[in-house]
Amino acid sequence: MLKRDFPKIHFYDQDFVDIYDKTWAWIQDCWNAGGERSHERPESPEVSNFSDADNKPTPIEGKFFSYPGSFVVQQADAIFSSFFLVYSNRIYNAHPTLDVFYDHQEANGAIRSAYNIETGIPVLMDLDNPEGLGIPLFAWAEFNLYHKSANKKRVKDVLPILHRYMDWINASFKQSNGLYRVPPSATNMVNAPRDGVVYPMDFNTMIAINVLYMSALADILNDKESSFQYKRQYFSLKTRINSLMWDPDEGFYYDLDQQEKRIRVKLLAGYWALLAEIPNDDKAEQLIEKLQNPEMFGAPHPFPSVAVNEPLFDETGPGYRGAVFPHLTFMVIKGLERYQRWDLARECAIRHLYFMLDSMLPEGAGAHHNQIHTKGQLWEAYLPLKEGPAQWPEHPNFPRVQYLTYDALSTICLTIENIVGLFISLPRKTVDWIIPNLEIMGIENLSLKKNMITILSNKSGRGWEIHMESEKLYYFTINILGKKKKTLPIPSGKCSMLIDKL
Numbered sequence: 001m002l003k004r005d006f007p008k009i010h011f012y013d014q015d016f017v018d019i020y021d022k023t024w025a026w027i028q029d030c031w032n033a034g035g036e037r038s039h040e041r042p043e044s045p046e047v048s049n050f051s052d053a054d055n056k057p058t059p060i061e062g063k064f065f066s067y068p069g070s071f072v073v074q075q076a077d078a079i080f081s082s083f084f085l086v087y088s089n090r091i092y093n094a095h096p097t098l099d100v101f102y103d104h105q106e107a108n109g110a111i112r113s114a115y116n117i118e119t120g121i122p123v124l125m126d127l128d129n130p131e132g133l134g135i136p137l138f139a140w141a142e143f144n145l146y147h148k149s150a151n152k153k154r155v156k157d158v159l160p161i162l163h164r165y166m167d168w169i170n171a172s173f174k175q176s177n178g179l180y181r182v183p184p185s186a187t188n189m190v191n192a193p194r195d196g197v198v199y200p201m202d203f204n205t206m207i208a209i210n211v212l213y214m215s216a217l218a219d220i221l222n223d224k225e226s227s228f229q230y231k232r233q234y235f236s237l238k239t240r241i242n243s244l245m246w247d248p249d250e251g252f253y254y255d256l257d258q259q260e261k262r263i264r265v266k267l268l269a270g271y272w273a274l275l276a277e278i279p280n281d282d283k284a285e286q287l288i289e290k291l292q293n294p295e296m297f298g299a300p301h302p303f304p305s306v307a308v309n310e311p312l313f314d315e316t317g318p319g320y321r322g323a324v325f326p327h328l329t330f331m332v333i334k335g336l337e338r339y340q341r342w343d344l345a346r347e348c349a350i351r352h353l354y355f356m357l358d359s360m361l362p363e364g365a366g367a368h369h370n371q372i373h374t375k376g377q378l379w380e381a382y383l384p385l386k387e388g389p390a391q392w393p394e395h396p397n398f399p400r401v402q403y404l405t406y407d408a409l410s411t412i413c414l415t416i417e418n419i420v421g422l423f424i425s426l427p428r429k430t431v432d433w434i435i436p437n438l439e440i441m442g443i444e445n446l447s448l449k450k451n452m453i454t455i456l457s458n459k460s461g462r463g464w465e466i467h468m469e470s471e472k473l474y475y476f477t478i479n480i481l482g483k484k485k486k487t488l489p490i491p492s493g494k495c496s497m498l499i500d501k502l
Contacts, residue, residue, distance in 0.1 A: 004089055004090070004091060004447075005089065005091075005445065006021075006024045006087075006088055006089055006091060007087060007089060007416075007443050007444065007445050007446040007447070008443070008444040008445060009415060009416065009420055009441075009442070009443050009444075010420075010440065010441050010442045010443070010444065010456055011415075011419065011420060011439075011440075011441045012439055012440050012441065015357055016353060016357075016415060016419065019353070019356070019357060019360075019378075019411050020411055020412060020415050022411075023378075023404065023407065023408050023411040023412055024088070024412070026378075026402055026404060027065075027085075027088075027092065027404055027408065029068045029402070030065050030066060030067060030068055030081075030404050030405075031063055031064075031065060031092065032062070032063040032064050032065075032066070057118075057119035057120060057121060058119070058120040059117065059118050059119065059120060060073060060100055060115060060117050060118075060120050062096055063093075063096055064078075064096050064097040064100050065077055065078070065081045065085065065092075065096075065097040065405075066097070066117065067400065067403065067404075067405070068402075070117075071116060071117055071118065072114040072115060072116055072117060072123050072125075073097065073100055073114065073115055073117055074113065074114050074134075074405075075101055075111070075112075075113040075114065075134035075135065076113070076134065076135055076188055076327075076405065077097065077405045078097040078098045078100065078101055078141075079098070079135065079137050079138065079140070079141045080327055080330075080405050080406065080409060081094070081097060081404075081405050081408070082094040082095070082097070082098060082141045082144065082145060083141070083144060083330075083409060083413050084408040084409060084412040084413045086144065086145060086148035086149070087148075087412055087413070087416055087446070089445070089446070089447040090447060094145055094148075095145060095154065098138065098141060098142070098158075100115065101115075101138075102158065102161045104120065104122070105161055105164065105165065108168055108171075109164035109165050109166075109167045109168030109171075110131070110132075110165075110168045110172075111134070111138075111165050111168075112131075112132035112133075112134070113125065113129075113132050113133060113134025113135075113186075114132065114134075125185070126183070126185035126190075128183045128184070128185055129182075129183040129185045129186055131172060133169075133172075133173070133182055133183070133186040134186065135186070135187065135188055135203075135206055136165075136166075136169060136203075136206050136207055136210045137206055137209060137210055138158075138162055138165065138210065139162055139209075139210045139211070139212075139213035139214045139216075139217060140209050140210065140213045142154070142155065142158055142162070142213070142217060143213040143216050143217060146217070146220060146427065147424070147425040147426060147427060147428075148424060148426060149426060149449065150426035150427045150449060152220060152221070152427075155217050155220050155221060156221055158217075159214070159217055159218065159221065159223075159226075162210075162214060162217075163214070163226070166210070166211065166214065169207070175199075177240070177244075177260065178236060178237065178240040179199045179204055179237075179240055179241075179244070179256070180199065180203055180204050180207055181198050181199055182200060182203050184197050184200055186200075186203055187200050187202045187203050187206075187269065189202070189267070189269060189305065189320040190319060190320060191318070191319040191320050191321060192267055192269070192305065192306065192319075192320035192321070193265050193267075193306060193310070193312035193321060194255050194263060194265060194267065194269075195263070196257040196258070196263055197255040197256070197257065197263055198256060198257055198258045199244075199245075199255065199256040199257075199260070200255050200269065201241075201245050201253050201254060201255045201256075201267070201269050201270055201272070201273075202267075202269035202270075202272045204237065204240075204241055204245070205241060205253075205272035205273050205275075205276045205278065206272060206276075207237060208234055208237045208238055208241065208276040208278060209272070209275055209276045211230045211231075211233045211234045211237070212230070212231075212234045212276065212277070214226075214230040215227045215228075215230035215231045215234065218230060220427075238276070238278050241253065241273070241278055242278060242279070242283075244256060244260055244262075245262065246279075246283065247262055247264070250264070250266075251283070251286030251287065251289075251290070252266055252270055252286070252287065252290070253270040253273050253278075253279075253287075254266075254270065255267070255269070265306065265310055265312070266290070266296065266297075266306065266307035266310055267305065267306055267307075267320075268297065268303055268304065268305045268306065268328050268332065270287070271287065271291075271297075271303075271328075271331065271332045271335055272331060272335070273287065273335075274287060274288075274332070274335025274336065274338055274339060275331055275334055275335040275338060277338050281339070284339045288336065288339070288341060288344070290307070291303060291332065291336075291344070291348075292344070294308065295307075295308055295309045296308060296309060299324070299384040299385055300351075300355075300384070300385055300386065301324045301351070301352065301355040301382055301383065301384050301385070301386075301387070302324070302329060302332075302348045302351055302352055303324065303328065303329055303332050303348070304317075304322050304323065304324055304384035305319075305320040305321070305322060305323055305324070305325060305328060306320065306321055306322055308322075308384070308385075315383065315384060315385045316383070316390070316391045316392075317381060317382065317383050317384060317390030317391060317392070318390070318391065318392035318393075318394070318395075319381070319390075319392050319395070319398065322384050322390075323381035323382060323383070323384065323390035323392075323399070324352075324355070324381060324382040324383070324384050324390070325380070325381050325382075325406060326352070326356070326381075326382075326406040326407055326409055326410045327405070327406040327409055329348070329349075329352050329410065329414075330406075330409040330410065330413065330414060332348075333345045333348060333349055333414060333418055336348075337418075342418075342421075342434050342436065342481060343436050343481060345418050346418050346419060346421065346436060349410070349414040349415075349418040349419050350419055352410060352414070353410060353411070353414070353415070353419070355382060355387050356378060356379075356382065356407070356410060356411070358387035359379060359382055359383075359387045359388050359389055360376025360377060360378065361376055377401045377402055378401070378402055378403070378404070378407040378411070379399045379400070379401060379403065379407070380398065380399035380400040380401075380403035380406055380407075381398070381399040381406075382399075416443065420441050420442065420443060421433055421434045421435045422443060422446075422455070424446075424448065426448055426449055428475075429473070429474045429475055430474065430475045430476075430477065431448075431453070431455065431474060431475070431476050431477070432476075432477040432479060433455065433476070433477065433478050433479065434479045434481070435478075435479070435480055435481070436480075436481045437480070437481075438457055438459075438464045438480065438499065439457070440457065440458050440459065441456075441457060442454070442455045442456030442457055442466075442467075443455055443456075444456065448474065450471070450472075451470060451471045451472040451474065452469075452470070452471055453468070453469065453470045453471075453474065454467070454468065454469040454470075455467075455468050455476070456468075457499075462498055463498055463499065463500045464498070464499040464500070465496050465497065465498055465499070466478070466496060466497050466499065467494070467495075467496045468490055468494070468495050468496065468497075469493070469494045469495075470490055470491075470492055470493070471492055472492050473489060473490065473491055473492060474489075474490055475487055475488070475489055475490070476488055476489075476490045478499075478502070480499070484499070484502050486502045
């Protein structure tokens with residue numbers, strides 16, 4: 001048996017390969033920042049007055065993913081990190097950090113957005129969010145885990161937890177108009193220009209994403225009743241968002257204020273709608289157009305957190321007033337996939353990665369090529385109009401360096417799924433390779449449960465050829481955009497195919 005290692009990627013730009021490899025090495029530092037936690041405390045107090053939390057201090061045990069030096073484990077880290085950890089060939093498990101949150105669920109179904117690592121007690125990160133509400137995307141993460149692990153038993157174990165969690169959110173935050181009234185900080189876009197917001201667009205859309213995936217998880221268990229109920233919740237919320245938050249004149253989704261009036265500030269938050277499949281094709285087209293417009297979200301470094309032509313946009317990137325955040329770029333790119341815009345998704349992922357690479361260098365070091373070997377760093381957020389980390393002088397700790405929760409979504413996840421173009425589903429035994437044109441690239445030794453696969457394309461004397469190696473049968477779909485699409489069963493052992501013969 002081969003020594004387990006991370007899957008290798010092949011790509012014509014070696015710098016993409018290097019930063020991918022480096023990210024796996026850096027992730028080790030985030031893996032349960034055990035005894036090395038700093039004693040920095042957030043400005044707001046720790047809390048032990050949550051409704052029914054017994055708050056007996058119990059350190060969080062085992063290995064989980066958190067930012068080195070932090071004394072808390074965060075819900076957003078647990079959810080987003082699962083998307084790249086699934087590609088580690090099980091060297092790092094993607095689920096233990098999620099399980100930390102499930103293990104702390106309270107009797108009323110509540111799960112708080114952050115817990116103290118040393119005491120296990122919920123931590124209130126923002127005074128305006130007394131319930132410690134976090135981004136409600138557990139079901140999205142679990143659905144992705146299922147397709148990368150085919151672990152049906154886990155779906156069975158977590159669905160009741162997620163069901164109680166949704167019950168708590170509905171009981172605490174859902175209003176008579178069918179929308180969710182939550183504190184802005186629950187969306188994680190801390191200082192976004194959204195004064196007067198009562199119904200944040202992104203949070204309401206995240207709920208739609210969550211119930212859509214809960215319906216899909218129920219389907220996996222053949223639980224028709226639950227699947228139907230969640231689908232019904234999804235369609236009801238989709239209708240509300242389209243009727244109240246969509247502005248037909250401006251072709252955009254906006255937050256609402258107390259009176260359900262639209263707050264006309266174009267935030268990247270509006271693009272969660274693509275991931276939730278809320279707009280029809282016509283609305284989606286209007287949204288996608290703004291992603292390509294340099295006056296709006298089509299900045300040189302895609303995609304700033306607020307549109308470039310908004311009065312409160314700041315090109316120095318002070319937080320969510322203009323900075324580019326890799327996790328939001330990831331969200332937009334996954335939304336573009338829902339509308340089959342693979343070409344644009346890939347182009348933006350490549351541009352985004354070049355900006356990340358160029359920002360690793362000391363200023364004035366020139367193009368990124370072959371310079372990555374000097375000691376460079378990734379950042380939590382970037383400048384929108386040129387390379388470099390975002391700046392927010394009032395917050396010297398921003399952007400955090402090597403904030404891999406966000407960065408690895410780009411350097412690992414987008415690299416495999418959108419730049420190399422591979423989409424994997426273990427339960428379906430399928431690998432889809434979606435590429436706009438043939439290039440020398442691919443992946444080597446990717447573990448599909450107990451099956452190691454390799455898929456590489458290169459040019460030989462006979463034309464473009466794809467070489468494959470696998471221990472078991474699986475189904476491979478190659479989709480060369482606009483030219484060819486074919487699904488073939490790939491037997492165990494080595495084989496190759498000539499593209500011209502497809």
